[in-house]
Amino acid sequence: MTQAQIPLEQTPVVEHSEHKKAWKWYEYFTFNVDHKVIGIQYLVTTFIFYLIGGAMAVAMRTELATADSDFLNPSLYNAFLTNHGTIMIFLWVVPSAIGGFGNFLVPLMVGARDMAFPRLNAIAFWVVPPAGILLLASFFFGGAQAGWTSYPPLSEITAPQAQSIWILSLVLAGTSSILGSVNFIVTILKMKVPSMKWSQLPLFCWAILATSLLALVSTPVLAAGLVLLLFDINFGTSFFKPDANGNVVLYQHLFWFYSHPAVYLMILPVFGIMSEVIPVHSRKAIFGYKAIAYSSLAICLVGLFVWVHHMFTSGTPPWMRLFFTISTLIVAVPTGIKIFSWVATLWGGKIRFTSAMLFALGLLSMFVIGGLSGVTLGVVPFDIHAHDTYYIVAHFHYVLFGGSVFGIYAGIYHWFPKMTGRMLNETLGKIHFALTFIGTHLTFMPMHELGLKGMPRRVAMYDPQFEAINKICTFGAYVLAVSVLVFTINAIWSWVKGEKASGNPWNAMTLEWTTDSPPIIENWEVLPVVTHGPYDYGLNGRGPSAEEESAVSAQ
Amino acid sequence: MSQIPASLLTLIAGIVITLFSIWIGLNHGLLPEQVSEQAPLVDNLFSIMLAIAFAFFLVVQGAILIFIVKYRRRAGDDTDGVYIEGNFPLEIVWTAIPALIVIGLGIYSVDVYQRMGGFAPSTGMMAHSHPSSHVAQMSRSAMAAPLMVADAEAVSPEASASESEESATPTGSEAPKVVETYKLPIYGFGAPPEVKKPADVTVNVMGLQFAWIFTYPDSGITTSELHIPVGKDIQLNITAQDVIHSFWVPQFRLKQDALPGEKSQLNFVATKTGTYPVICAELCGSYHGSMRTQVIIHTPEEYQQWLEETKVAQAGNLNQAVATKPAELSPSEFLAPYAQEMGIRAETLKQLHPQHPSS
Incomplete structure (x- = not known):
C-alpha cells in the first residue's frame, strides 16, 4: 500500500478516474473489500442485533414488573438475560463502535484509500453474521442460560448444546475482533498520510489504536477459557469440574482477564467519538489533546490489571482483593482526565445543539454517574455488599447504555451525512434524544436503590417489597423501546428521502470531511495534504504556532 | 490563566x-x-x-x-469559539x-x-489444616449424581464435627487423615483481628439448587433457615453442592460465594434480634430468584431453647433430615421438605435437573 506516497502536486493517475465512483446498493450485501462498505455493513448488522437484544430486555422488564414469575418461563428468562448481555456486548457495542465506526472512519481520518488489509477486513466482518445467527439458533436448544459470564459448573450442566453453540459464537466474534485489531493497528501506524504529524492524528484514531492493542492482548485469553469450557461440556475434560479436582475459580480469571478489558473495548472507541463530536459542534479546539490521547493508552494499560474486581466475593484471597481495589481506583484518574477535558472544551465555545451534540452531552452527564458508582464498586468492603445486585446493573448500564450507546448514537448523527450523503432528521433526532435521556434515567437510576436495599441481579422472581421501584424501571424500559423505534424510523426514512448533505455539513476539520458525502470509492481523487490540526477551531486560518502559517484546507 | x-x-x-x-x-x-x-x-x-x-x-x-x-450558539453567529489548546x-x-x-x-x-476481618481467613487456613477431607469427599461423589450424596455427608454432623474440633484444637494427632499435601485456602471474612478465640457458634452452610441447608455440627441439627444468637461470634463455613451460589444477608453487608470444591467462611457478630432475608446472589439456574430463606437472630436464651426443641424434633423425625440416604430419593422428593418451607411449588421441583432423568 503505497498510495500515501503518490506525489501530491501531480494530477491523479489516469486509472483512478476510470474507476467507478460509487457502489450500487446490492454491492453492500456482498463480500466487498471497501472499508466504507464494511463499516456500514457492521453498523447495519449490529443495529439489527441491537433491536433483537433490546426486545429481550423489554421482555425481561415486563417479567420484572411484578415480583412473581408470571410472564416468561424462568429458563427462558435466564436465556434472555444471557443472550441480551452477549448480544449487546459482542454483537452490538464492540462490533459497531470498533468495526463500524473504526472501519468507516480510520482510513478517511488518516488520509488512506483503504485499510491496510482490505480482504482480511471483509473476512473480519463476514464472521459476525454467522456468530449472530449461531447465537440465535441456540434458542432451538433452549438458549444458553448461565449468564453472559457463563460461570461453570452452572454453564456445564444447563442446556449444554445451547451453551456449546454460545461458545462457538463467541469464539467467532472474538476472531473477528482480533482480525480487525491487527488491521487497525497497521493502518494507523503505517498508512497515515505523510503530511499528517502524530500530533495531528484525530483522537478517534488514538482511541482505536489503544482499543486494538487491548483487544489483541486480551481476546485470546477469553478464547482459551471458552475452549476449555467447551471441552468440559463436550469432551469429558474436567478443567472446571470441582468433583474431578477441577477449579471453578480458574474460569473466572480467564473470563474476566478478557471481559474487564472488554469494558474498555466498548468505551474507548466511544470516547474517541466524543473527542470528535464535541469540538465540531461546540466550535472549540479539543482541550488537552495530548492528555486525552495518553489517557486512552493509560486506561488500556491499567485496564489489563483490574479484572479481579469482578470476583471480590468469589474465591479471592485478601491480598488479591486489596491489590485489585487499588488498581481499579487508579483507572478513575485517566477517565476523569477525559471527562474534565471534554467539559473544558465546552468552555468558551459556540455550542450548537444538534442531535449529535445532545447525545454527546448526554454521554458526558451519564458517564459521570456510571463512573462515580464504578469508583464505589472498586472498593472491596462496599463491593462485598453491592456485588451481584441491581446496583451493579445500574452501574454498568449507565456506563454502557448511557456511555457507549449514547456515544454510538452521537456518532451516527454526526457521520450519517458522510456515510449516506443525507442528513438525519433533526426534529426526530431531538425527540429521540429526549426519550432516550428520560428513559435511561427512569430505567436505571432506581436500580441503584434496588441493589443497595437487597435485590440481587439476574432474578425472575423477587421480594415483593421491591415491586413499586421495579415498575418505574419497567416503564422506563418501554420509553427506551419507543425511543429506539423513533430512531429506526428516522434512520430508514432519512437514508431514502433525507435532505442531501454537502461534503462538510458540520464545517468540521478532520480529513473525512474533505471528500464528498458519501466519499467516492478510494476516498479522494487526490490525497489531501494536512495543513492544520484536526481541532483548530477558532484560529480562522492562523496556525496554532509560528511554523504553521496561513493554513489552507485540503481542497 | x-x-x-x-x-x-x-x-x-x-x-x-x-x-x-x-x-x-x-x-x-x-x-x-x-x-x-x-x-x-x-x-x-x-x-x-x-x-x-x-x-x-x-x-x-x-x-x-x-x-x-452560557456558551450556546447565538442565532446568526457562525464563528468559532476562542482557541484554547489546554492549560x-x-x-x-x-x-x-x-x-x-x-x-x-x-x-x-x-x-x-x-x-471487618478480611485478612483472617488466610491465617485461618494455617490453623485449620483440614484440607484433604473435603477434596476427598468431593472426588468420591459421582460426577453425574444429581445431588452429590457423598458431599451431603461432608456437612453431616460427624464429618463437620470433626472438622470443627480440628479447627479448635489444631494438634498433630489428626495428621494421618491428611492424604493430600497441599492446603486449600479459605476465602471470605474471618473473625476481627482482636478476637483470638474460636467462634461461639459454627454453622455449616451449603448451597444447592435452589435452597440453603444449614447444619449445626455441635448439635447435629439441620435446618433450612439460619438461627443464630445475637451478640455471639458466629462462623459460617460455606460450600456449595452443585453450582456456585452466593450467601448474602443485606443487613449484615456480607456476601460470600459458595463455591463447589472451595471453602469459604464468614465470621460476624449479629447486633440485633429479628428476622432478615438470606439471598442467593449468584446466578444458579432457573429458580435462582426463589432461592431465598431467612436468618432468625434470637436472644441467647431463645436460641438455646430453639436448639433443644429442634434437636428433639429432628431426633423423632429422621426421614426429614439429611441423614436419610438421599441417593434413594429423587431430587424432588429430597427437596420437598425444604421446598415446602420455602414456598416453592411442586411443579418447580419437577423441573429440577432435567438433564439427569436417570435418577
Whole structure:
C-alpha cells in the first residue's frame, strides 16, 4: 500500500478516474473489500442485533414488573438475560463502535484509500453474521442460560448444546475482533498520510489504536477459557469440574482477564467519538489533546490489571482483593482526565445543539454517574455488599447504555451525512434524544436503590417489597423501546428521502470531511495534504504556532 | 490563566456543594438496617464515598449545565469559539485531586477491610489444616449424581464435627487423615483481628439448587433457615453442592460465594434480634430468584431453647433430615421438605435437573 506516497502536486493517475465512483446498493450485501462498505455493513448488522437484544430486555422488564414469575418461563428468562448481555456486548457495542465506526472512519481520518488489509477486513466482518445467527439458533436448544459470564459448573450442566453453540459464537466474534485489531493497528501506524504529524492524528484514531492493542492482548485469553469450557461440556475434560479436582475459580480469571478489558473495548472507541463530536459542534479546539490521547493508552494499560474486581466475593484471597481495589481506583484518574477535558472544551465555545451534540452531552452527564458508582464498586468492603445486585446493573448500564450507546448514537448523527450523503432528521433526532435521556434515567437510576436495599441481579422472581421501584424501571424500559423505534424510523426514512448533505455539513476539520458525502470509492481523487490540526477551531486560518502559517484546507 | 473563574461566587458554590454533599452522605437512607458489627464500617465507607461522588457529580454536571447555557450558539453567529489548546496547571490539578482522593479511599478501604476481618481467613487456613477431607469427599461423589450424596455427608454432623474440633484444637494427632499435601485456602471474612478465640457458634452452610441447608455440627441439627444468637461470634463455613451460589444477608453487608470444591467462611457478630432475608446472589439456574430463606437472630436464651426443641424434633423425625440416604430419593422428593418451607411449588421441583432423568 503505497498510495500515501503518490506525489501530491501531480494530477491523479489516469486509472483512478476510470474507476467507478460509487457502489450500487446490492454491492453492500456482498463480500466487498471497501472499508466504507464494511463499516456500514457492521453498523447495519449490529443495529439489527441491537433491536433483537433490546426486545429481550423489554421482555425481561415486563417479567420484572411484578415480583412473581408470571410472564416468561424462568429458563427462558435466564436465556434472555444471557443472550441480551452477549448480544449487546459482542454483537452490538464492540462490533459497531470498533468495526463500524473504526472501519468507516480510520482510513478517511488518516488520509488512506483503504485499510491496510482490505480482504482480511471483509473476512473480519463476514464472521459476525454467522456468530449472530449461531447465537440465535441456540434458542432451538433452549438458549444458553448461565449468564453472559457463563460461570461453570452452572454453564456445564444447563442446556449444554445451547451453551456449546454460545461458545462457538463467541469464539467467532472474538476472531473477528482480533482480525480487525491487527488491521487497525497497521493502518494507523503505517498508512497515515505523510503530511499528517502524530500530533495531528484525530483522537478517534488514538482511541482505536489503544482499543486494538487491548483487544489483541486480551481476546485470546477469553478464547482459551471458552475452549476449555467447551471441552468440559463436550469432551469429558474436567478443567472446571470441582468433583474431578477441577477449579471453578480458574474460569473466572480467564473470563474476566478478557471481559474487564472488554469494558474498555466498548468505551474507548466511544470516547474517541466524543473527542470528535464535541469540538465540531461546540466550535472549540479539543482541550488537552495530548492528555486525552495518553489517557486512552493509560486506561488500556491499567485496564489489563483490574479484572479481579469482578470476583471480590468469589474465591479471592485478601491480598488479591486489596491489590485489585487499588488498581481499579487508579483507572478513575485517566477517565476523569477525559471527562474534565471534554467539559473544558465546552468552555468558551459556540455550542450548537444538534442531535449529535445532545447525545454527546448526554454521554458526558451519564458517564459521570456510571463512573462515580464504578469508583464505589472498586472498593472491596462496599463491593462485598453491592456485588451481584441491581446496583451493579445500574452501574454498568449507565456506563454502557448511557456511555457507549449514547456515544454510538452521537456518532451516527454526526457521520450519517458522510456515510449516506443525507442528513438525519433533526426534529426526530431531538425527540429521540429526549426519550432516550428520560428513559435511561427512569430505567436505571432506581436500580441503584434496588441493589443497595437487597435485590440481587439476574432474578425472575423477587421480594415483593421491591415491586413499586421495579415498575418505574419497567416503564422506563418501554420509553427506551419507543425511543429506539423513533430512531429506526428516522434512520430508514432519512437514508431514502433525507435532505442531501454537502461534503462538510458540520464545517468540521478532520480529513473525512474533505471528500464528498458519501466519499467516492478510494476516498479522494487526490490525497489531501494536512495543513492544520484536526481541532483548530477558532484560529480562522492562523496556525496554532509560528511554523504553521496561513493554513489552507485540503481542497 | 485568567479564564479560570475564581470569584467569590465560585467560593460560595463550593461551600454549598460541600455542605450539601456531606448532608447527602449522612442522610441518604439507601442502605438497609445494620445488623452486624461489620455493617457500620461498610456504611461509613459508603457514605463517605457517596458524599465525595455527589460533590463531583454536582461540580461536573453544574459545569456542563452552566457551559451549555452560557456558551450556546447565538442565532446568526457562525464563528468559532476562542482557541484554547489546554492549560497545563489546570490539567495537573484535575489529575492530582482525583488521584489523591482515590489514594485516600484506597488506604481507608484497607483499614475497613482489616477491621471487618478480611485478612483472617488466610491465617485461618494455617490453623485449620483440614484440607484433604473435603477434596476427598468431593472426588468420591459421582460426577453425574444429581445431588452429590457423598458431599451431603461432608456437612453431616460427624464429618463437620470433626472438622470443627480440628479447627479448635489444631494438634498433630489428626495428621494421618491428611492424604493430600497441599492446603486449600479459605476465602471470605474471618473473625476481627482482636478476637483470638474460636467462634461461639459454627454453622455449616451449603448451597444447592435452589435452597440453603444449614447444619449445626455441635448439635447435629439441620435446618433450612439460619438461627443464630445475637451478640455471639458466629462462623459460617460455606460450600456449595452443585453450582456456585452466593450467601448474602443485606443487613449484615456480607456476601460470600459458595463455591463447589472451595471453602469459604464468614465470621460476624449479629447486633440485633429479628428476622432478615438470606439471598442467593449468584446466578444458579432457573429458580435462582426463589432461592431465598431467612436468618432468625434470637436472644441467647431463645436460641438455646430453639436448639433443644429442634434437636428433639429432628431426633423423632429422621426421614426429614439429611441423614436419610438421599441417593434413594429423587431430587424432588429430597427437596420437598425444604421446598415446602420455602414456598416453592411442586411443579418447580419437577423441573429440577432435567438433564439427569436417570435418577
